[in-house]
Amino acid sequence: MRRDSEEYEPRETRSPKDLQRMVLDYLDERFGLEEKLFEKLGLYLASKGRVYLGPKSAIAKPRVVTLGLLIARISGAVKPSTNLLQVFGKKVTKNFIELTKEQTIVFANGSDVNVEQNQLADASEGYVLLRYHEAQLGCGLLKGKSIKNMLPKAKRLEIKYI
């Protein structure tokens, strides 16, 4: 994998197998995403704790830039990506929050979102899936009644129609 920069990177002491297991266990425990959902795909570890979910039959040559979709980062704990939760959101059974129309617009804009207690029935503090009806919006970090926005800048959008 290509490194974007020569930044300081703490040495990862856990084995790749342990890290893969950690990601799969986290997705199951936190979101109810069972391991069998991913059994036809490959889980790949790249630099800086990045975890990719991609085709099982990878290729060795020519040099691979990216293999599948960036689904999580491991820096101590697992941080799921918006990519992952948008694709597998329909299968998520816990730790999701149904946003209102107004909250969805705020979230898509890249700002943090304040939620009401009654929206937290299916969520505990930590990373959560955000939904608006059928639309799987992405990942947020819930703390108290506030959701920290995790959307990368390039994916933000001013929604006019919802």
Next chain:
Amino acid sequence: MNVSELPSRFTERYCPLVDNEEAFLASLGRLLPKSFRVNTIKSSASEVKERFSGYGIGIKQMPWYEDAFVSDNPDVGSTLEHFAGAIYMQELVSMLPPIIVREELRESRFVLDGCAAPGSKTTQLSALMQNRGTIVANDLDYMRIKALKFNLEKTGALNVVITNQDLRMFPPMQFDLIILDVPCSAEGTIRKSDGLFSSWSENAIRGASSVQKRLIRKGFDLLKPGGTMVYSTCTFAPEENEAVLDHLLADTPAVLEPIAIEGLKLSKPLEEWEGGRFDPQISNAIRIWPHHNDTGGFFIAKVRK
């Protein structure tokens, strides 16, 4: 684009090739309608139709592809569906290479998108393959790979491996199916890029043609026997279209298969250009002229090994 500013060599070359010169030139002066494709990894055409009808945004479904829509409303890009990756803004003609091999894609496990960035066709292939199998999406230009990555993330394509290599130097492999949408002089995109003719020249066309001839030969080498390769450009120049296929057919046992797209007006390719006659098999390729379907210009051929 102000049509009166077209280089005289451009009009001399192409006006004699079209059925209606006036309509052809007039179409080049009009902006392309906004178009998008429904990303079936995340949504469906019926869902999107229902949502847009609720918004009061008029969209028109194309008769030749249920997931293709056009709209004259510029707000299509400001919808929840665009944010969530349920729709992907894509030019209509660029949707053609994947859909002419829909049948073959069902059986294909290992697919190459040879000149993939920014990924319109790659993400469409991924959706048509229902995120299964493996697509190798290659591009020579590392800067453009950034856009490819972004679009794959946005659409949720899981089955893609991105590689950054000059296709001509690709290691030996055998793909079931190859999409080869080659770099070209892009004359057919004149309706969306005004600056096109600042760099237009017949020399540039000849340069592009010689690269394309090497790319198509390499693509053919990378195809497994019985496999299919789609060759396409968004340009009118015969040197980059019929002449490239002629070069392939002269040196290899390649077979060109007929292409049918119901509901889209297709035109025959040229039989000859500047005194030279092309291989008769080339009549199986198709040209799309901008004034026939209100699209960009396009050329497409289906090659069987």
